[in-house]
Amino acid sequence: MTAIETAYRKVSAGQPAEGQAMLEAAGRAGDASALAELAVWHLAGSIVPRDLPAARALLKRAVAIGHVDAALMEIALTANGSGGAPDWPAALALLRQAAPGDPLAAEHLALLNAMALGPDGAPTRLPQSEQLHDHPAIRRFPGFCTPAEAAHIASLVANTLEPATVFDPASGKMIAHPIRASDNAPIGPTVESLVVQAINRRIAAATGSQVSQGEPLTVLRYAPGQQYRPHLDTLPGTPANQRIRTAILYLSQGYRGGETQFPLLGITVAAQGGDLLVFDNVMADGSPEPRSRHAGLPVQAGAKWIATRWIRQAPIDPWTMGATG
Template identity: 60%
Template sequence: MERQMAVNEAERLAASGQVVAAAELLAEAARGGDADAAMLLAVWLLRGTPLRRDLAAARVWLRRAAEIGHVDAALAEIALTANGSGAAADWPPALALLHVAAANDPVAAAQLALVDAMALDRSGLPTRLPAPEPLSAAPRIVRFPALLTPAECAHLAGVGAALLEPARVIDPRTGAWVAHPIRTSDGGAIGPTREDLVVRAINARIAAISGTSVDQGEPLTVLRYQPGQEYRPHLDTIQGASNQRIVTVLLYLNQGFGGGETHFPEVDLTITPRGGDALLFANTRADGRPDPATRHAGLPVTQGAKWLATRWIRAARVDPWTLA
């Protein structure tokens, strides 16, 4: 059976409810050298449909697809190796895989160049951080100038650009997705399979400036605000959450646009975004309750486009595969 025929037949079988037969067909084709079949089987196992999610098994089929020469499978395997999906997080093997991929893939080569320019230890953790600039003591608001380089900012914007969609929430009355009532930007979260080593190292840098573990952070979310778009005053905490958002870190990815300042009305503080700067603020009080003084807004953009990345950090570890 030709390769595309195997994938098409497997998709037909799965659509008709014959999931086991579809998976067996893909596995047989993958063992015979079909990279697309191996990749599709890995995607099904990662996605959790039509097969039950099995990250360890998915890693096996990603490895097979990468061995045959599937570029996207190689990049996904690198990301999962670094972030610990399906096995313990392990930076050195992930970096070694990136070196292999970079030999033939310009995307991997560009990522490797960015990683090589970073000040990292053998575990991918930062060895140098900018000095913090306190902006408010209560609530705690701190700026870290030039936490990111221009090239790192451009990389995050590039990864996020492919994921952008209008901000939406679920209407609690109908269960339908509706336009977000207070955030009018376009955004997208960088999930585990897209958390390349550049993103992973930046997430580790965020953990370092916040004094938290990298695994406490939700997936980094990239936002784009165009003229007229804004994020009206709000709290980042989640009502009734058992694992609360205790810290927010904003990464400003560009500058030179009009408007778009971050405003804290309770303390009369307004921050003008500068590309590469990070803004950190605590969302909760010492007793763990949400702090109303952290209410903040992204003021309307008046000209150009504002690019931002947000990392919401929880009190305890987050599983990005099950996070609602």
């Protein structure tokens, strides 16, 4: 039985401290997998309290021993600032170190090398946009990402997509989402590759926001017959940190139907794979903009893949989804 298996037995027996001690001991003995698993515990915060700096330190030790997956996780956290200050140059240096021994890291580096990036990972140029509506502002950026970039985004969550659900207060259970029929998965901080983070910086430039204002990029897949009925993207009530803007990145080609429709404006967008659609969710006073009500029409054939990034009024902590500062 491995140290990780033994540690989880201790957790199941109500002895998480003993499980943690076992992983720590195995790590001191040179077990890279134990170090990486303990880092995950500190990141998740369910077995032991969340401690992002401790997780970063554990990942670094695991990488030094040769844990490949820990290397990609450390790279992601270094760039997005989990457990420390965001440091794109340091993250890029780590990726370059990992690339010769890891085909996946080498693939990420090749995608980055094809981008026009500044020293902080921000784009040095953007595609031209088309203004579809003024108030609320709706813009489309044709060819915002390449097919290879789109495939990379989809690949990160292809094995973790789940049907959209919502909490039902009457039953206390998660039930099928009443207006959105799709499979979805967020790209959280630990799997947010430098490719995704560069694209998030591109989206920030296109939306006139800071990258820290964006919620985690969320991938949605619609099969034939699935749709997203008319809705607003704003959060209900009067939240302190409202979703002020939406960015939808279209990842796939070859499907039929699935247009994005703004019924109150008479606008229907049939986007191509690689396009980005950006629109405002609030009015000048910060209240929800009713004319931004939109729908993803039913897909008739093929599979529609998109990635949505909701932009908040202020920076957001991706670990708690609360405002920072």
